[in-house]
Amino acid sequence: MRSWRWYLSRVMRLFLRWFRLCPQRGRRKRQSRVRDLWNYWKVIMKSLYFNVLNNSDTVLDCAFEPIYWLVDNLTRWFGVVFVSLVIALTSSVVIIVYLCVLPIIFSTYPFHWILWHLCYGHWNLLMVVFFYYKATTTHPGFPPQEKSDIPTVTICKKCIVPKPARTHHCSICNRCILKMDHHCPWLNNCVGHFNHRYFFSFCLYMSMGCIYCSISVKDMFLDAYNAIESGRYMGVHAQGEVITDVGLIYSLLPPGDTPGQSYFQTPPPTFTHQERMVHKSLIYLWVLTSSVAVALGGLTLWHALLITRGETSVERHINHKERKRLKLKGKLFRNPYHHGKLNNWKVFLGVQKQSHWLTRVLLPSSHAPHGDGLTWDSPAYRNNTMAI
Ligand SMILES: [Zn+2]
Ligand SMILES: [Zn+2]
Structure with missing residues (x-):
């Protein structure tokens, strides 16, 4: 049995030992913490610029990142302005046609031409309004955010979600879009799997409407122009x-x-105020519709070419690069989504039987596109002899 003095001396010795070691322990701790912070800082810095695939393109992308950011944000915020502009300009054309053009047609044209203009003009207007409404209000299609069994090609670096085939990230919408074609500011919407047909049909019918207006109003435009010119000279x-x-x-x-x-x-010649307004309106109508017919007609032809080749605007660039890369290796690139020219159009327009050319193409139709945009199986007509 030891005395209480022995126990006290042991406790005191332990305390003194701990007290002696305390500063050393604190210093070691501080050194370790500084080392950890330094290592952490190095990892953060490296994560900002380190990339095993670093090349001149990456450096240029980084340098232009502020400009991309500005353009993306401007496009996002000006989307509403662009849509309002489309509605305002289209409405102005329709109002001028009703107030200025149709009265002239009714009073001067033979009956069969009046019938033609009434039928074609209203059908074209209906198609433009229907497809513009559907293109702006239909979502383009988004990949699932949670884990699923769908086959994926890669991971989106910005959304950190798996990307199915043909899916691309839109920096303006800030999310991945199924079968993304492009972001259209005139629709304030992305063009993707579920509204690609609406977008193309709108472009097509708007171009046709502008060409129709431009041709129909040409004589009235020349008369109005001559009237204004002669009035000025007089x-x-x-x-x-x-x-x-x-x-x-x-x-x-x-x-x-x-x-x-x-x-x-x-x-x-003397013209009343109302006649002068009619002349100016006709000139505005012809100049506007002719300009849009040229610009939008070119865009529509370009998209028609892409659809014929079974490509989207994004895939056009990717496939072009891939085609060149494989050509250098002596190999031939084949687009896996090209099912033949006619079949590409059938898949795109959703035409499965002859009557669909009327009901689904020449009349307003809101049928869903082929497939879900996640998997890309070959359609039934892939083995058709029409396929190239
Ligand atoms: Zn994404
Ligand atoms: Zn977008």
């Missing part, structure tokens, strides 16, 4: 008062421009 005041003073007419003309004798022999 020196019609803004208030509608005709200037009869020859000296004043000369003073109003541009330098070096001399009017012929006919200007003074024939009475100058």
